[in-house]
Amino acid sequence: MVNQVTLNVQGMSCGHCVSSVENSVGKLDGVNEVKVHLESGKVDVSFEEDKVSLDVIKETIDDQGYDVV
Numbered sequence: 316m317v318n319q320v321t322l323n324v325q326g327m328s329c330g331h332c333v334s335s336v337e338n339s340v341g342k343l344d345g346v347n348e349v350k351v352h353l354e355s356g357k358v359d360v361s362f363e364e365d366k367v368s369l370d371v372i373k374e375t376i377d378d379q380g381y382d383v384v
């Protein structure tokens with residue numbers, strides 16, 4: 316089952332932040348698509364609920380040094 320969420324993430328300020336988040340989340344098994352919107356601080360994620368949980372996605376962003384609010 317595909318789920319689609321938009322997360323609010325604080326601390327992303329440049330292209331490097333965008334790639335850190337997009338690459339780390341994009342690497343997770345079960346994530347179909349991840350798109351960072353730098354200006355609004357939003358991250359769209361499309362993922363397979365039976366393969367990866369939202370918690371793991373949030374943790375992965377957190378591990379890169381950003382805050383999911």
Ligand SMILES: [Cu+2]
Pocket residue numbers: 327328329330331332333
């Ligand atoms: Cu940055």
